[in-house]
Amino acid sequence: MACKLIVLAALVAVARAGYLGAPAVYAPGAPIAARAYAAPVAYAAPALRAAPVAAAVPAAVAAEYDPHPQYSYAYDVQDALTGDSKTQHESRDGDVVQGSYSLVEPDGSIRTVDYTADPVNGFNAVVHKEAGAHPAPVVAKVAAPVAYAAPAIAKVAAPVAYAAPAYGKAILG
Template sequence: QYSYSYSVNDAVTGDNKEQHETRDGDVVSGSYSLVEADGTRRIVDYTADPINGFNAQVHKEAAVAHAPVAVAAPAPVIRTVAPAIRYAAPTVRYAAPTVSYAAPTVRYASPAISYAAPSYAVAHAPVGVAGHSSPVLHL
C-alpha cells in the first residue's frame, strides 16, 4: 500500500501541475492535471486493476484568463559614442632564405684484428707423503 501526491505552481516558468495516486494491493487509482501550452487544463483520472487493466478518463477545462503582465519599457539610449576606427597596413617583410651546403665528411677505418692463443693454467694436486718410524730398542 502507498499513497503520494505532489504539485508544482511556478509563476516564473508557468509550470503548473499536480498528481496524486494511491495503491491498495493490486488496485491503483489516481489523477494528474497540467496546464497545456494553449492555456487549457488537462485532467486525467485513472484506475488500474488485474481484472479491468488500465483505464483513464481525460477531460479539459477552458483556459483561465490571467491579468496582463506589465512589462517595463527599456530606457531610451540618450547618447551614443562612435567607435574609433583605425587601420594600419600590415608590415610585410621578406628575406630570401640563405642557401648553404657542406659536403658530409666521409671517414673509413679498418677494423683492428688481433688474435691471442688461449692460455691454459695447470695446477697439480700435492703429492702425499707418508712417514714411518721404527721403534727404538735400547740394549
C-alpha cells in the first residue's frame, strides 16, 4: 500500500511541476557529435506571469476600417426538380441596410419579407403573403366513427388423440 502511495505522490508531483521546457535547439551547421551528446537542460520553476496586456492594433489593420461601408448582393434559386424557389437581395449604404427575400411556402403561397435596419429605428420587417399556384390542402371530413364488432371466435372440434408409434410387429386381427 505504501508503494502505491509513493507512486501516486510522484505522479502528482510530476503533473504539478508544469512544462519541463523545450529540448535544446542546435544550429543547422552544428557537428553531429554536438547534437548527439548535448548537456542536459536544467529545469527552472515557472515564474509568475503578469496579467496580459492588450496589444496595440497594427496600423495596417486600422487603415482598413471603412467609416461608410457599402455593398449589394442578390441571388435567385428556381429548381424545378425539387420545387425550391427563393430569392434575396440586400444592400448597405453606411449604417442603413435594406433588403428583401421571398420563398414558396409548403401550401404554395409566396411569402415576401421586406426589411430595413438603421441605428435610429433598429430592424423592421414587413411580411407579405400571396396566394400561390398550389391550392391549399383540403382536409377531408370524416363521418361518425363506425362501431367495431369483435370477430366471432370459431369453435374448434376437440383435438384428435395422438397415438405413439408401435415398435415391433403389428398385430392384425
